[in-house]
Amino acid sequence: MQIYLPIAELPVDVLLVIGMSLAVGFVSGLFGIGGGFLMTPLLIFIGVPTAVAVASEAPQIAASAFTGALAYWRRRAIDLKLAGVLLGGGVVGTGLGVWFFNAMRAAGQLEVVIAVSYVVLLGAIGGIMLTESLKALLKTKPAAPARRVGGRSLIDRLPLKLRFKQSMIYVSAIPLVGLGVFVGFVGAVLGIGGGFLLVPVLVYVFRVPTAVVVGTSLAQILITMLAATVLHATVNASVDVVLAILLMLGGSIGAQFGVRAGQKLRGEQLRLLLALLLLAVGARFLVELVAQPAEPFSVSTTGRPK
Amino acid sequence: MKPLAALAVLALVAAAGPARAEKLVLALSSQQIAIASNYAGSDVTLFGAVRPDGETEALQRSYDLVVTVRGPATTLEVREKERTAGLWVNRERRRFPRTPSYLATLSTRPLDDMLSPEIREGQRLGLKAAAAPRGEDLGRPEFSEALIRLQTGRGLWREEPKGVVFLDPTLFRTTFHLPPNVPFGAFEADVRLFASGVPIARETITFRVVKSGFEDRVAALAENWRLAYGVATALLALAFGWTASVAFRRD
Numbered sequence: 001m002q003i004y005l006p007i008a009e010l011p012v013d014v015l016l017v018i019g020m021s022l023a024v025g026f027v028s029g030l031f032g033i034g035g036g037f038l039m040t041p042l043l044i045f046i047g048v049p050t051a052v053a054v055a056s057e058a059p060q061i062a063a064s065a066f067t068g069a070l071a072y073w074r075r076r077a078i079d080l081k082l083a084g085v086l087l088g089g090g091v092v093g094t095g096l097g098v099w100f101f102n103a104m105r106a107a108g109q110l111e112v113v114i115a116v117s118y119v120v121l122l123g124a125i126g127g128i129m130l131t132e133s134l135k136a137l138l139k140t141k142p143a144a145p146a147r148r149v150g151g152r153s154l155i156d157r158l159p160l161k162l163r164f165k166q167s168m169i170y171v172s173a174i175p176l177v178g179l180g181v182f183v184g185f186v187g188a189v190l191g192i193g194g195g196f197l198l199v200p201v202l203v204y205v206f207r208v209p210t211a212v213v214v215g216t217s218l219a220q221i222l223i224t225m226l227a228a229t230v231l232h233a234t235v236n237a238s239v240d241v242v243l244a245i246l247l248m249l250g251g252s253i254g255a256q257f258g259v260r261a262g263q264k265l266r267g268e269q270l271r272l273l274l275a276l277l278l279l280a281v282g283a284r285f286l287v288e289l290v291a292q293p294a295e296p297f298s299v300s301t302t303g304r305p306k
Numbered sequence: 307m308k309p310l311a312a313l314a315v316l317a318l319v320a321a322a323g324p325a326r327a328e329k330l331v332l333a334l335s336s337q338q339i340a341i342a343s344n345y346a347g348s349d350v351t352l353f354g355a356v357r358p359d360g361e362t363e364a365l366q367r368s369y370d371l372v373v374t375v376r377g378p379a380t381t382l383e384v385r386e387k388e389r390t391a392g393l394w395v396n397r398e399r400r401r402f403p404r405t406p407s408y409l410a411t412l413s414t415r416p417l418d419d420m421l422s423p424e425i426r427e428g429q430r431l432g433l434k435a436a437a438a439p440r441g442e443d444l445g446r447p448e449f450s451e452a453l454i455r456l457q458t459g460r461g462l463w464r465e466e467p468k469g470v471v472f473l474d475p476t477l478f479r480t481t482f483h484l485p486p487n488v489p490f491g492a493f494e495a496d497v498r499l500f501a502s503g504v505p506i507a508r509e510t511i512t513f514r515v516v517k518s519g520f521e522d523r524v525a526a527l528a529e530n531w532r533l534a535y536g537v538a539t540a541l542l543a544l545a546f547g548w549t550a551s552v553a554f555r556r557d
Contacts, residue, residue, distance in 0.1 A: 004343045004486075006517065006524040011346050011486045059543035066547025067554075108385050108396050116393070222547075226540045233536025237528050241539050248543065252550035289393045296387040297452035298396070299460075301380050301407065 007240035008052040016046065017243070018250040025064070025254020030262040031274045032068070032214055034061040034193030034221060037122065037281060039247065048243070050110055054101070054191030055232035056240045060247035061193040062225035064255055065218045072215025079166040079212050083219040085173050086198075089180025090224040096181070097188025098231045104189075108300070117190055118285040125196055126278030133271035167208045167216070176206070180220070188228050193221040196278065329357040330497055330509035339484060340518035347461075347486045350513070352495055356476045370413070370420045370500040371470045372431055373480050377408025377462075377515075378491035384449045384456070400449040402440060407489040408462050409436055410482040412469030421503050429498065429505065433458070433465050461485035490515050 002011040020042050028035030036057050043053035072078050104110040158172035179201055183194035198217045202208040208216070233239045262270060335351040356369055381403045388397040411432050413420065421429070430436075437450040437457075457463035462485060470480040492514055499507040517525055527535045 002344060002346050004341060004345045004521055006521040007528055009487065009490075011344075059539050062540065062543040063547040063550070066544055067550040070548065070551040071555075108383070108399060112393070112395050226543065229540045229543065230533070230536035233528065233539060234532040237532055237535075239528065239536060239539050241524060241528075241535075241542070244539060245542070245546075248546040252546060252554075255550070256554045291394075292389075293387055293394055295452075295456075296394070297384055297449070297456060298387070299382055299384050299453060299456040301382060 003242065003246075005048070005052075005240050005243050007056075007238065008048050008243060010047060012046060012048070012243075014246065017246045020046075021060070021247045021250025022254035025251035026258040026261070027254075027277070028064060028251065029255035029258020029260075030265075031258075031270060031277075032262070033195045033274070034064060034225075035251070036061050036187075036192035037118070037190070037196065037278075039251075040191035041118070041281065041284070043243075048240075049238075050114065051101075051105060051236055051238040052240050052243070054189075055229075055236060055238040056243040057191040057247065058188075058225045058228040058232060059239065059244040060251050062222055062229060063248045064251050065193060065195075065222040065225060067252060067255070069215060069218040069222050072218060075215075077212055078215040078219050079164055079208070080219070081162070082164045082167050082169075082176070082208070082212075083216045083223075085162065085176045086180040086183075086216075086220045087223050089177035089182075090184035090220055091227050093181035093184025093186075094188045094224055094227045094231060095184075097185040098228070098235050100185070101189050102235060112289070114190060115285045115289050117186070119282050119289065121186070121190075121197065122278045122282030122285075125200065126275045126282055128200070129271050129275035130279065133268045133275055136268040137272060164208075167206075167212050169206055169208060171206060183220070184224050184227075187221075187224055188231070193225060195221055196274075328499060328501075328507045330499055330507050331355045331357060332495070332497060332509055332511040334495070334511055334513055337513050339488075339513065339515045341488075341490070341515065341521060342518045343521060345486065347488070348484050349481050350484060351479060351481045352497075352511070354478050354497060354509075356478070356499060356507075358476065368501070369472070370415065370503075371478060371480075372414075372417065372420075372429075372498045372500070373410075373412040373470055373482075374431065374496040374498075375408070375410040375412075375482050376406040376494050376496065377489045378406075378493075379404045380407045380489070381405070382407075382453060382457075384453050386449070386452075398446075400439070400446070402437065402453060405453075406436060408484070408493065409433060409457070410464050410466070410469075412466045412480045412482060414468070414470045414472070414478075416467040420500060425503060425505070431498075433463055436463075460487060462487070462489075484515065488515055490517060 001014045003014045004011045021039065024035040024039045027038060039060070040053050040057050043057065044050050069078065101110065104113050158174050160173045161170060162173050163170045183198050186192065186197065187194040195217050198220065199213055202213045202217065203210060229239060332352060332354045339348055339350065352373060381401055382405045383399055383401050385396040385399040387394045390397065417426060417432050433454045437453040439447065439450050454463065470478055472478045492512060494510055494512050496510045497508065498505055516522065
């Protein structure tokens with residue numbers, strides 16, 4: 001069954017798109033991530049223009065983050081103050097990201113920027129998670145996360161310290177705002193929520209307790225992605241609401257099954273699987289960058305047909 | 307869509323009496339192609355008649371036809387990937403301004419058999435003419451070749467050397483396909499009549515490709531009411547998230 005996407009300006013198979021979003025939703029529920037880093041490349045793969053794929057993925061991430069955030073809110077497991085400080089940076093980062101996205105699109109380098117960013121980010125995070133989870137699995141008892149001594153002492157010396165009661169940390173606002181800017185920027189450019197970046201940094205660098213970190217990161221992602229939706233719509237007019245609805249439908253249902261499956265696995269096993277998934281997606285982009293393309297030429301429309 | 311109606315129109319026109327020279331009379335199966343949610347490409351048929359100048363010998367002449375269907379003109383940019391520091395990155399690019407976004411060249415026989423190179427050059431017919439290098443890049447024909455290859459691959463450009471058929475000595479028909487990714491706007495079918503390789507008549511007919519109903523309204527909202535559209539999409543996301551939270555609540 002085909003449906004025509006009014007902004008992407010092409011017909012897609014409804015069942016294919018819903019099937020993809022169910023699968024990605026399952027993965028996102030399983031690991032507690034947004035799944036944008038899987039969905040955006042899949043959309044580009046089925047022919048959706050990169051700009052529309054990235055922009056239409058934002059409301060879907062916002063929807064799934066809202067579902068998750070509501071559950072954590074009921075358990076009072078969100079540090080609103082921490083989320084607010086991250087957000088201050090997040091909105092700035094999103095604005096910069098949408099601007100950068102536009103500039104790269106005009107220069108014809110958007111695809112390569114996205115591919116390189118995926119390789120670097122997914123490779124780095126996937127690699128760290130893989131070694132950490134393997135160590136934990138081999139020792140069969142949870143290992144204490146390694147302290148980043150250098151970074152830690154530098155962060156401790158920064159001014160503008162704030163106390164976050166719920167997270168039980170006392171830390172300078174500067175690196176937190178910086179982290180928010182970075183995640184917002186990356187999210188807007190790559191069409192991802194950035195949960196897989198935010199959570200490890202909050203846990204390992206800022207030592208936020210795991211109980212609070214996921215809810216707080218979801219709250220931050222929710223607001224960042226709502227801002228990204230509005231900004232992509234106003235700056236690029238590239239949000240396809242029909243595509244977004246299909247993604248939200250499949251994503252929200254798939255996530256419920258993922259959450260249930262996730263409860264049957266141990267934390268280290270989950271992290272190992274997620275690490276392998278991140279590395280696989282990163283490798284896929286690396287191959288695309290390094291292998292000789294069958295067709296070195298590409299064509300695009302620069303002026304809008306009138 | 308309505309070939310019979312089109313034929314009826316032609317029959318009326320053909321009966322209208324003699325003219326001074328060969329003239330072309332054209333009719334399309336549809337004047338407006340509406341793209342709705344189930345659009346997956348469509349075929350458009352063009353009917354035409356050659357009205358001779360009244361002398362019987364004119365009918366004996368062997369005619370050739372070239373039908374060029376053009377979509378809205380746009381600027382196409384072709385980029386070439388090159389290996390840079392181990393990565394394949396877009397490097398050189400060429401712009402093709404005022405190039406048809408959709409282009410179909412249909413003829414009664416291959417253009418090379420029909421026309422001398424001089425006439426073909428002058429008439430600017432075929433995909434090669436549309437993708438001719440502009441100004442500075444005469445040295446790299448690869449970009450023009452790539453443009454033809456890529457546009458043909460996307461179904462937006464096509465050349466059918468036997469796409470036009472004569473139903474009788476004066477009546478002809480051709481069908482062209484508009485792919486699912488067809489651009490929107492004003493289209494033009496330019497029909498040129500040749501006799502022994504010499505152009506003797508030319509006529510054009512236009513049609514439009516438009517988004518219909520819901521698709522049109524969504525696209526217009528997204529373009530003209532950007533902030534409202536963005537905020538509405540964001541609110542929709544919140545509604546979806548909240549509904550999922552209530553529907554699947556486990557605690």
